[in-house]
Amino acid sequence: VAYIPTLPDALALMVGIFHEYAGKDGNACSLNKGEFKDLIDAQFPQVFQNSKDKEGIQKLMNDLDRDKSGEIDFTEYMTFLASLAVVCNEYLLESLKGGKKPCK
Amino acid sequence: VAYIPTLPDALALMVGIFHEYAGKDGNACSLNKGEFKDLIDAQFPQVFQNSKDKEGIQKLMNDLDRDKSGEIDFTEYMTFLASLAVVCNEYLLESLKGGKKPCK
16 A cells, blocks of 8 residues: 555655755755746746746745845745645646536 | 645645635634634644643634634635744744844
């Protein structure tokens, strides 16, 4: 029987990947612009095709950087991932429309 | 070479597990009390050992239910998971103290 991944696995993966990139240089508890770009390029190659667009990646960072520290801390990173999950979920529900309506 | 899970895998898992439980009965887009309790029991058996404590699970639900709908919608669920990830991350950093300091 294959191991079925659980929510703690997903959480551990999110924590681990953050530190894999945040630890590259400078402050090991936050992602600077280069680290954030590397993370996006590696983890979301299809979704953010324009990460070579320097203006786009800077705009995304500015949006996520709530405390205007110039870097993405762990809480800001999790807010970003939670927003992506909400978008994924809405896309899923939208794609199911026309078939069995998933929600009341 | 083993497949290395990525952030989209973690997001898909979170979306999938939400619907696995939310779809059990009633509104398929939110977790009612029974569905939320089943999810916590199955996914976090070690962390929330007191989910048999009906008062505890109700208190947690009340805290998460920002819009006071009586159920946990997807956004509230993601806020919960993001909070758990932040706690995991702080626990990890705390456990590393005394050794090499991970952050400036």
